[in-house]
Amino acid sequence: MEKENQQQPLSLPEIWQTTSLRITDEFPSPPIVLRVDDSIIGTLGNFSASTGKAKSKKTFNICAIVASALSNGTVLNYRASLPESKRKIIYIDTEQSKFHCKRVLKRILALAEIPDNEHPENLKFHCLRRLTPQMRLSVIENAIYNTENLGLVVIDGIRDLAYDINSPSESTNLITKLMQWTDERQIHIHTVLHLNKGNDNTRGHLGTELNNKAETVLQITKDEFDKDISSVTAMFIRDRDFEPFAFRINENSLPELIEDYQPKKSEKKQTFDYREVSEEKHREALEQVFSIGESLSYSTLIERLKKCYSSVCCEFGNTKAKQLKQFLCNKRMIVQGMDKLYRYNPDFYY
Template identity: 70%
Template sequence: MRAEKEVVLSSVESASSWKEARLLITDNFESPPVVLKIDDSIIGTLGNFSASTGKAKSKKTFNICAIVSAALTNSIVLNYEASLPIGKQKILYVDTEQSKFHCKRVLSRILQLAGFPLNQHPLNLEFLSLRGYATKERLKKIEEAIYEIEELGLVIIDGIRDLAHDINSPGESTDIITKLMQWTDQRKIHIHTVLHLNKGDDNTRGHLGTELNNKAETVLQITKNEFDKNISSVTAMHIRDKDFEPFAFMINDDGLPEMVEDYQHQQSVSNKGFDYSEVSGEKHREALELLFSESSLVSYSTLIERLQNSYASIGHVFGINKAKKLKTFLENKRMILKEDKFYKFNPDFYY
């Protein structure tokens, strides 16, 4: 009887909980407050999250400093216009990668850009240095801070990769992105996070990067200029609102980012990898199932040609150079796995 009663109670609780998610046509909702813009393009709103991405040494953290400085002063820094509403003007900055010495340098840049003194910590900024903590502890401390800091409006997580043991784990990636969605929805905050791009192409790293692309309000890409390594450009990799004109910044003599006036953005083609959006996940699966239908293991010497043939059969014709970039892309996304000198299909890939 007790077991039957528990089943009944469980069913009642389940029936009750689903109603919390009901949406009615008579419901009224206000547009989420915009907290970050570039020109007339909306980059971030309360209740959502965004991201910055780029290769190593592309000056992603310098770019983040400008965003935080704009939020501290509710003004424009570089091309970022911030407007945190009253009651939502606290900022939490989380660094998972750097030592406390280097974290303080980041903090100093933020305050200098904002025009604040360096001998007094601003009341509306909390800075956490989490490099020395275990992966689960980092996530726990971030969550505690998000729910304990009153009037919180903006959260920066510089190094979301360090919240997961394996960025290619579908389960871990989904759990982290779910956390971002829960935190932003329940606390009505905006979270901006940072993730590296793959070395071999312009795609965000691992399953975690794929999930970010799919769920983020905006993904900014920071790219080092090929001809002047002191200049980095900012473009929209993905954006829900209208796109903005790319802009660039350089590091001045004071070690601070400043705008490059009249910058002419140039799309790099020499190192351009296979584009994430060129082929859908379903089409990749169709082509790869065809490729590995005759043999579960394929050597590199025949892989490129087979890639060309299998993708051509689904309507995507690639030259040999593009097919080689496709092979790198498939490895980075763990759609194909290397075993010794052979490659095999991973049917459990997550696109």
């Protein structure tokens, strides 16, 4: 199969015509390929991500996602349903040795209940550790455009496709590649990016772009009281949110669902938790925040958050205001433009 964007390039008038949209046009809903319970995590033509701090067991979680796709069934709480013509899967690892990659592969097959004495035909597993970021990107693109019946691509992790994750241009170009690949090939891509060590922000400008464009961003977090347990929540999801779930690693080194998981409450003094504020209160406060202008600078936004949330629900200081700002950005309740100014997004899904 020849890669589509290596064919004769379209002229600007032709591109203009192909990007046209009319109210009388009809489009089918994108096929759903991955769910958690009844919440849609992934569809063909879009991409999603998993994020978490180092050693939070992100790769174990990814193994469950791939295993569900490989078996077209349910693993942990992930339920896959790839169309018959989209059953091929590509798994890309960018940082581990082949020895450790094989352990990941064996884990996927075990979770999918597939014997490991013969490699499954519909799974391609590649280790790109030794390549440069530019070469990794080219190799992945070539594979995506030359693999028939492709439905799912996993990139663990996307940071290694960029030289500088804080470069706005490089980050935008990389995320644009994900959107191009998923749209042109009608596949789903799931990728992995670390959180910062000191907070729950995805790393660099690349993380910001990923949050802004991904269909779903899952967060994997170690339990505060039991480091053998990791929970999975939706940092952002376009569909309705799902109930957080958790898994532990069993004696066979496989992730195992913990039924009826309830995180223990810390005995530390409880402070204002912006995640427990109702949608109505958030809307009321944010409408007040942006009543002075459509777009706000960072410093003005922080001061307005403190003032307006105080009048609606409760008071807090600068540190909590900065955490609240990041929460609102992750939920796309407020968005930051290329001009670095922040704007209210009233169409958010809480």
